[in-house]
Amino acid sequence: MISLRKYLFAGVVTLVPLLVVAALINWLIEVSDKTVALLPVGYRPDAWIGMDIPGMGIILALVFIIIIGALTTHFIGRHLMRLVDRVMGRIPLVRNVYNATRQLLESIFGDGSKAFKEVVMVPFPNQGSLVMGFVTGESPLQVSEGETTRVAVFVPSTPIPTTGWLLFVEASELKHLDISVEEGMKLLLSGGAVSTPGEKKTN
Incomplete structure (x- = not known):
């Protein structure tokens, strides 16, 4: 039986x-x-x-x-795409969805360097838990004088990562993951069901 x-x-x-x-x-x-x-x-x-x-x-x-x-990779096509980006960027609400979707697709189908630079774990929403996020660059913001550099980390929602949270985290709080942006995105889209070969780096 x-x-x-x-x-x-x-x-x-x-x-x-x-x-x-x-x-x-x-x-x-x-x-x-x-x-x-x-x-x-x-x-x-x-x-x-x-x-x-x-x-x-x-x-x-x-x-x-x-x-x-093919057209958008040439001069005229790139010029038209910049025009489309400007038009979309001026429409309330639409620009948020457009920019988020464009960034997501660039991270999946591109080399990942345009949108996301690295996959990390950050404490969120409290110190007792960790979430996976993508480093987008150094934060231009400084919360207090003399504070160490903060890093901008985008934490997408799952399994539809077109929305999420933008965190400004101290560099010392980041836990770096030894996986590519593409592997991180696959892990995110699968809700953690797809395993990745990478291991966590030691800080």
């Missing part, structure tokens, strides 16, 4: 994630196909190639994203 329960649990753990991924892919294909169906008949992919291919909307979306990425 114990073996049957063990096998049942193992089967559920194996199949459910696969079914969830399959359902998500199927949903994306359906949404993309419905989106493509909104195009005029002459502009639909099946009119070009003479047959209907499921998921063509996803392929077109990827091609569109790659084209946009």
Whole structure:
């Protein structure tokens, strides 16, 4: 009986994630196909190639994203992106979401140097507990005269890290983690379920 329960649990753990991924892919294909169906008949992919291919909307979306990425890496594209950043930066509420999302994506898909510099543990919300955060730079603020340098640390919420807390922590209170920003972000997004190969550095 114990073996049957063990096998049942193992089967559920194996199949459910696969079914969830399959359902998500199927949903994306359906949404993309419905989106493509909104195009005029002459502009639909099946009119070009003479047959209907499921998921063509996803392929077109990827091609569109790659084209946009290629354009934004050149001079004209960078100029347009700076213009978009300025416009978004002037809209209340929208600028907070836009900047946070942009910083998050840069930290995940970029080299991490633009947004987050290092993964650390800091005491928060009290001295008895630690949370993981990302160093963004030295703080320009000085709470009291003669105080040691404080470090700006962004502590994202989990599992949706587009919001969080900005802490100004004394450098001596930081516990440095020997993991990359990408590994730290994966750990954060998984709610701690994904392990990382890094170990804590000794201060």
